[in-house]
Amino acid sequence: MDNSLAVVWPALLDGLVTTVAVSLSALPLGAPLALLLAAAGRGGRLLRSASAFYVSFWRGTPILVQLLIVFYFLPFLGLELEPVVAATLALALNTAAFQSEIYRAGLQAIPMGEREAARMLGFSASQTFLRIEAPQAFRIMLPALVGEMQALVKNSSLVSVIAVTDMARRAQQVAASTFRPLEAYASALVLYVAVGAVLAGIGLLIERRLAKGVGR
């Protein structure tokens, strides 16, 4: 028992680096596409339905299946990517759909009157967006974005299925080599939950900082 834990933890921490790297990079990678989708959702009929179709598909199908489709489909496009790159790409395409809903709701939450008032006061359209709408929307969206980040960490465990040596895969390897699946998987679960808790804590810190000087 003591010996097996001594083997399990270094392996898991090694995998944790990949887990954090993959999920932390998927979030910003998906953001531009999410913003495009949210903008398209406010556009004409064709753009709106294209955006709705994308969001519905990526929200309506399992991430595991999405990962496998992306992983197997890329070679058809002539792209021979490392599994870890394909995995990050699949997670980014997935989170884009979820993030677009967050951005859409966040921007909707800002009263129309504020934009009108800013324009009246002589702000340009881009100034209005950058100085009035975006900062407020960000504060509103932050909890949802932290939630999405936590979901990404959790979902990233599935990349082990396409041979990425993340924490879940390291847990499997070490469970097989030590014949101690209980210790290996329980420890990995604890670490996943801990990463989620740390993210939630960071989110709360940022939220509190942003709330400073806002009378609400």
Place this chain on the structure above:
Amino acid sequence: MTSGFLSDLPLYASGLLTTLTVSLAGIALSVGTGIVLAAALRSPLLYISLPIRLYVEFTRGAPLMLVLFLIYYGGAQFGLVLNPYVAGVVGLGLYGAGAFAEIFRAGFNAVPKGEIEAADMLGLTPGQAFRHIELPQALGLTLPPSIGQAINLVKESSVLSVITLAELTKVAGTISSITFAVVTPYLTVALLYWAIVESLSRLGFYLERRLAVKGY
């Protein structure tokens, strides 16, 4: 290609049936456990509510795949040998119960205390007040998030493929290993999941409208 697809139809059908069965069983187990956990979360006794709170937070950060590995392979370490069906449904149920507990807790909290007092005044027994006043309102209020969580569980059921359960995702893997066609099987099962998810969300809208007319 086409004839191959046709000959694979029985496999897809059996996978679909398994996915529907385990999802339904997992959802039922989650809802049942979720109601009990919600009651425990509302308990004023800290030694009841605190462990349940920890459990709920744990399920929020824990990836289902590792939960399944822990039950299926970790259980075997101390003689608890489960078949993939049982391990899958138990894993899905325990994993999904956390979110349902939060949903139901919020739903019961949203029913004003005054209504229970009024029902008591009018001579309803506590059981009648629960059945006729509290429960219908709580169910109506929790319907949209419950449907969302049920949809999540259907999608998450794809992860049961990792413990060798022959549901849709596993079937796609089996077919692709026989036919060497990789994209078609996964796209096919993605469409099937999408159809289940869309039907569930339509059902949710329908029920919401019915309940809204009846109850309010």
